[in-house]
Amino acid sequence: MSSFWDSEELLGKLPxxxxxxxxxxxxxxxxxxxxxxxxxxxDPADDTYKPSQKGVTIPFEVIAELKSIIQNIKE
Structure with missing residues (x-):
């Protein structure tokens, strides 16, 4: 199966x-x-994780703004 993306790099996973x-x-x-x-x-049939339609794709030109918003999250 080919990927939708031209290239991809996994940065991390969260349960x-x-x-x-x-x-x-x-x-x-x-x-x-x-x-x-x-x-x-x-997917237990082949013991792998598969992408769902649940997600968000954010353009890199707004990443600085996203980081600023995340830094304001109160723990």
């Missing part, structure tokens, strides 16, 4: 529940860079 995890990737499509944050579901 969501016992059957899903969130993958954070830096991706490129048609020469444009994005941050893709997507839920992946576990």
């Amino acid at each position: 969501k529940n016992s059957r899903e995890e969130i993958h954070i990737k830096q991706v490129v499509k048609n020469g444009k860079e994005y941050l893709d944050i997507r839920t992946f579901w576990y």
Whole structure:
């Protein structure tokens, strides 16, 4: 199976529940860079995680603004 993205780099994973995890990737499509944050579901048939339609793709030109918003999150 070929990937939708021209290139992708996995930056990290976060557990969501016992059957899903969130993958954070830096991706490129048609020469444009994005941050893709997507839920992946576990497929026991082939023991792998597969992408779902649940996610968001953020253009890299707004990443600085996203970082600023995240820094303001109160823990």
